Amino acid sequence: MDKNISFTLKIWRQRGPKVPGAFKEYPMKDIPGDTSFLEMMDILNEELINKGEEPVVFDHDCREGICGMCSLYINGYPHGPATAATTCQLYMRRFKDGDVITVEPWRSAAFPIIRDLMVDRGAFDKIIQAGGFISVNTGAPQDANGILISKKVADRAMDAASCIGCGACVAACKNGSAMLFVSSKIAQLNILPQGKVEAGRRVKAMIAKMDELGFGNCTNTRACEAECPKSETIDNIAFLNRDFIVAKLKD
Amino acid sequence: MANIDSKIPEGLLAEKWSNYKAHQKLVNPANKRRLDIIVVGTGLAGASAAASLGELGFNVLNFCIQDSPRRAHSIAAQGGINAAKNYQNDGDSIYRLYYDTIKGGDYRSREANVYRLAEVSNNIIDQCVAQGVPFARDYGGTLDNRSFGGAQVSRTFYAKGQTGQQLLLGAYSALSRQIGKGTVKLYARHEMLNLVIVEGRARGIITRNLVNGKIERYSAHAVVIATGGYGNAYFLSTNAMASNGSVAIQCYKKGAYFANPCYAQIHPTCIPVHGDKQSKLTLMSESLRNDGRIWVPKRIEDAKALQEGKLNPNDIPDDQRDFYLERRYPAFGNLVPRDVASRAAKERCDKGYGVNNTGLAVFLDFKYAIDRLGEDVVRARYGNLFDMYEEITDVNPYNNPMMIFPAIHYTMGGIWVDYELQTSISGLFAIGECNFSDHGANRLGASALMQGLADGYFVLPYTIQNYLSDQIQVPRFSVDMPEFVAAEKEVTDKIEKLMSIKGEHSVDSIHKELGRVMWECVGMGRTKESLEKAVLEIDKVKKEFYSSVRIPGNADDLNVELDKAIRLADFIEVGRLMAIDALNRNESCGGHFREEYQTPEGEALRDDKDYMYVACWKYTGEDSEPELIKEPLKYEFTEVKTRNYKV
Amino acid sequence: MWLVNSSVGRKVVMSVTGIALILFLTFHMAMNLVAVFSERGYNAICEFLGANWYALVGSMGLAALFLIHIIYAVWLTLLNRKARGSERYAVTVRPTTVEWASQNMFVLGLIVVLGIILHLTDFWYHMQFAEIANDMVLAPGGDPADGIALMKITFKNPVFVLLYLVWFGAIWFHLTHGFWSALQTLGWNNQIWIKRWKCISNIYTTILMACFALVVIFFFIKVTFLGASI
Structure with a gap:
């Protein structure tokens, strides 16, 4: 059975995007090891509410690691110390009695803080709106088996498509670059025959939007792939670079 | 008793949808631009509908409560999506998919709706592949299938264990394309809190901006709700934390019938x-x-x-x-x-x-x-x-x-809709899990994705035109109309009431109490006694909620506890409605199991003579019980049998 | 112009100039090795690369490469700092797969630039520049092509030896990341190639910098302990 642990939470509290924030410490007592990190945050909030204080605001929704909403930077890691897992899939048994657990929001100029640990990741949506799609209307496309796609290509596209758009790559990157996110979408769509038709147009539009929104330049530090909860790799970034260079040279 | 018209087209089962499409009214392209449609929700149904309507040229306003449309809980569906492609040559057909779904639903769904669902299922797969959804493939390059509960064929298409994610991202990309083009305007972190009705038709919504707490008004020629199920009434469920039944309850209180609320699926x-x-x-x-x-x-x-x-x-x-x-x-x-x-x-x-x-x-x-x-x-x-x-x-x-x-996983019940997916309020449409339509008393695995996308891509974009075709002369509505002012006031009054309680219990603690009552008394096995107890206990929870809930912070600001409190107020209503419906249905069928009604072997015992109907509940006021309206289910093309998975 | 306006384009410029500079270093290393085997041969190369038109064009091209690489580096660093935002994390951890060098390329680059300045004043100023300025006083023993003499003078001093070795160390770190990173930026990479490139980067850079260091140490020993005449 998991043991109960006690520890100190050091949480970033900030009222709004323009108000300066600061860390605040909260002692936590006897938390069972099979509590998820977010449930532990629920316990803290319950205590704060009972004391008449405002709860810590953080984004979360599905709590099963797929919606990409949770976004805590815990002890120096986006989504905490577990690998290939989101914050909601992190369990307290990973921590030790007496630990100080520092919780910060994603920090990047393109992700302004809304409150406390909640940030605005609308920039990701804008990048997808610029070109992260295949231009096909609802209607009657050809039979699904009319396009044969090798298992290798389908699997490769699926791996790239696993991205959940949480922004951990940006949070981990010392350059605030969104390349892993953008390249995952590019790799998924540009590798598939359906998406190849507009591959060049897509990659140019998405990169232009990404740059416009103030994300940084990738310097291949690989911090993004180390922290990605869905294990996306910088293969995707190489793929994007290649397609982008080819598209620009064709112009 | 109010009359109920499900508007099922004439003709043989297999011809109904074709007949409908051949004879329905359409809106010409120039007029589409002049028509506004509000779509609430961006899950599979909402996103696919908003995208498809945008493509057609309508002016769409799309709302979601998360920070991005891609977070809707459809994303968490794991297993797959059914379609009657028969790629495996194992004897599948549209009829068989239809039959399995009707049977799986324990003969409590509409024949015509389910047949249409099976009919368009194949188009969904084609559409998704064209969008770049990376379904699993075989070495020869063709699509792979797996089998799922309730079927003897392999008809489930899948993308690893993340099919819902991939389908939602496909719909989200189509939606994003329309947002980029300007045909759809997205309002993220906005929660619908009221429906506006003008002269008997749904004409707008009131929302709360979850970032700054502002109450906002939006008008349109038609309103589509795609807000998912109400399984979180049980507190613990497989639903996402923000999944809620509030929009359904708002529409119910404005006159939309709530159908079969007791059908909840336990996974x-x-x-x-x-x-x-x-x-x-x-x-x-x-x-x-x-x-x-x-x-x-x-x-x-x-x-x-x-x-x-x-x-x-x-x-x-x-x-x-x-x-x-x-x-x-x-x-x-x-x-x-x-x-x-x-x-x-x-x-x-x-x-x-x-x-x-x-x-x-x-x-x-x-x-x-x-x-x-x-x-x-x-x-x-x-x-x-x-x-x-x-x-x-x-x-x-x-x-x-x-x-x-x-x-608790999914709710088959929901807002009543006719064949056109229109609710009992003119101009208000409900799609996806939030309507009651296709799954009867039990949903088969891999059918929720199918239904959400069928509604959004291939059904609503047709049927809504039949409604809008006579609306082209109607100018855009001003949100200063007295109906909007009144609807907003209802919202602000409600919020003020909640904020002023200043009690001693957190929203979650009361929600847990509701969940306990629901699971114990309206859970997997229900009895007359447990359900009567549930109604009393839920009333107690309601009283406790309105006298002792504590919401810190301010109403005109980001306030997560207030968001949750508003949703909980509606979960209490949903829960009570579920208990009342379960109490009324003196039989066992699908997700509704009344322990008094079972065979000696412990199988569900249906009562087709007395309960082969859709139970539609009509709101009659805060202090009176809802009125039951029955939509009889007629099985003209299918032999009704006892569900048997033994042989 | 996409090489200026787009993030990927800017990285392509860094990558292409970086690869060109690696090639230059390779050539320079090969030239230095000659000095170990034949002092006369080395001086002949120095003579060949004096103030001739082709050598001058080459030098100017090289200077341009350096300048572009440095200007872009500064520019990218500024852009990236801005993208990072003003608020910093209180706790940061470097995951094991992240090389130290990759996160400190700019700092390493600064050390490299200081080394270049040192190197230009030590050697180029007394050789090619002396010839261009036609000021033979600057040249060692009045002969700008006598590279051997200059090496002996410079590396007699252990301080210079140390400075050069530190410089080489910085270049080593800079290149172990820069080499494969350049190819990644050009899109020539995947799960298999990244292992190959990293291996090649490490071996190539190590051989390259070891040879440079070898020449320096060789002359230090030759002058200090073997009493070679200056």
């Missing part, structure tokens, strides 16, 4: 509850039942020893294991539909054969699959699910059987 393969601080239940995909075998010990002593932690399950020999699904349902075995599998698990646990410390779990064992296929094959098929299980429970499922238990 048999969830990770068991571990403690009172738990916030949600995690689903293990139904696809696991393809290769895993479900069992409990045959001997009660072994069960006792397991519960006390004194016995390792691997030490129980095969002949002492009770593979109760294979025993009871030889034809379908571990792949019986969800309601059957859930009830069977409950039956064993009620008899004391549960296998964990709470006695509320059964084993799902992959030992046999690993012996048969090798660990590598099992890892390739289910690796991500096994990793997830180990992360949550700290138990390695390759060496030990998984423990599972049923949990």
Whole structure:
């Protein structure tokens, strides 16, 4: 059975995007090891509410690691110390009695803080709106088996498509670059025959939007792939670079 | 009694939808631009509808409560999506998919709707492939299929264990394309709090901006709600934290009928509850039942020893294991539909054969699959699910059987709609899980994705035009009209009321209390007594909520507790409605199991003579009970049988 | 112009100039090795690369490469700092797969630039520049092509030896990341190639910098302990 642990939470509290924030410490007592990190945050909030204080605001929704909403930077890691897992899939048994657990929001100029640990990741949506799609209307496309796609290509596209758009790559990157996110979408769509038709147009539009929104330049530090909860790799970034260079040279 | 018209087209079953499309009214392209449509929700149904309507040229306003449309809970669907492609040559057809769905729904859904669903299922797969959804493929390059509960054919298309994610991202990309083009305007972190009705037609909504607390008004020629199910009334469910039934309740209170609220699906393969601080239940995909075998010990002593932690399950020999699904349902075995599998698990646990410390779990064992296929094959098929299980429970499922238990997963009931997906309020449409339409009393696995996308891509974009065709002369509405002012005032009054309680209990603590009542009294096995008790207890919870809830912070600001409180107020209404509906339905069918009505073998006992109808509940006011309106279900083309998964 | 306006384009410029500079270093290393085997041969090369038009064009091209690489580096660093935002994390951890060099390329680059300045004043100023300025006083022994003499003078001083070795160390770190990173930026990479490129980067850079260091140490020993005449 998991043991109960006690520890100190050091949480970033900030009222709004323009108000300066600061860390605040909260002692936590006897938390069972099979509590998820977010449930532990629920316990803290319950205590704060009972004391008449405002709860810590953080984004979360599905709590099963797929919606990409949770976004805590815990002890120096986006989504905490577990690998290939989101914050909601992190369990307290990973921590030790007496630990100080520092919780910060994603920090990047393109992700302004809304409150406390909640940030605005609308920039990701804008990048997808610029070109992260295949231009096909609802209607009657050809039979699904009319396009044969090798298992290798389908699997490769699926791996790239696993991205959940949480922004951990940006949070981990010392350059605030969104390349892993953008390249995952590019790799998924540009590798598939359906998406190849507009591959060049897509990659140019998405990169232009990404740059416009103030994300940084990738310097291949690989911090993004180390922290990605869905294990996306910088293969995707190489793929994007290649397609982008080819598209620009064709112009 | 109010009259109810489901507007089912004439003709043979297979011709109804074609006939409808051939004769419906359309809106010409120039006029589409002048028509505004509000779509609330961005899940599979909402996103696909908003995108398709935008493509057609309508002016769409799309709302979601998360920070991005891509976060809608459709994303969490794991297993797959059904379609009658018959790519496997195993005897599938539109009729068979239709038949399986009708039968799976325990003959409590509309023939015409379900047939249409099966008909358009094939278009969905084509559409999704064209969008770049990376479905699993075979080495020859064709699409791969797997089998799912309630079917004897392999008709489920899948993308690893993340089919919902991939389909939603496909719809989200189509939606994003329209947002980029300007035909759809997105309002993220906006929650609908009221419906505006002008001269009997739905003409707008009132929302709360969740970032700054501002109450905003939006007008349109038609309103589409795609806001999902209300399973979170149970507090613990597989739904996302923000999933709620508020929009359905708002529409219900404005006159939309709430149909079959008691039909809630309990999913048999969830990770068991571990403690009172738990916030949600995690689903293990139904696809696991393809290769895993479900069992409990045959001997009660072994069960006792397991519960006390004194016995390792691997030490129980095969002949002492009770593979109760294979025993009871030889034809379908571990792949019986969800309601059957859930009830069977409950039956064993009620008899004391549960296998964990709470006695509320059964084993799902992959030992046999690993012996048969090798660990590598099992890892390739289910690796991500096994990793997830180990992360949550700290138990390695390759060496030990998984423990599972049923949990609330999906609500078949919802806002009543006619064949056109229009509710009983003119101009208000409901699509996806939030309507009641296609699943009857029980939904088959891999059919929710199918229904959401069918509604959004291929049904609503047609049927809504039939409504809008006579609206082209209607100018845009000003949000300063008295109806909007009044609707906004209802919202602000409600918020003010909640904020002024200043009690001593957090929203979650009251929600947990509601969830306990719901699970105990309106859960897997219901009785007249438990349901009567539920109504009383829910009234108590309601009283407690309105007298003692504590919401810190301000109303005109970001306020998560207020958001939750508003949703909880509506969950209390939903919960009560579920209990009342369950009490009314004196039979067992699908997800609704009344313990008084079962066969000697413990199977559900339907009463087709008295209950073959859709129970539509009409709101009659805050202090009066809802009125029951019955929509009779006519089975003209299908023989109604007792559901049998034994042979 | 996409090489200026787009993030990927800017990285392509860094990558292409970086690869060109690696090639230059390779050539320079080969030239230095000659000095170990034949002092006369080395001086002949120095003579060949004096103030001739082709050598001058080459030098100017090289200077341009350096300048572009440095200007882009500064520019990218500024852009990236801005993208990172003003608020910094209180706790940061470097995951094991992240090389130290990759996160400190700019700092390493600064050390490299300081080394270049040192190197230009030590050697180029007394050789090619002396010839261009036609000021033979600057040249060692009045012969701008006598590279051997200059090496002996410079590396007699252990301080210079140390400075050069530190400089080489910085270049080593800079290149172990820069080499494969350049190819990644050009899109020539995947899960298989990244292992190959990293291996090649490490071996190539190590050989390259070891040879440079070898020449320096060789002359230090030759002058200090073997009493070679200056």
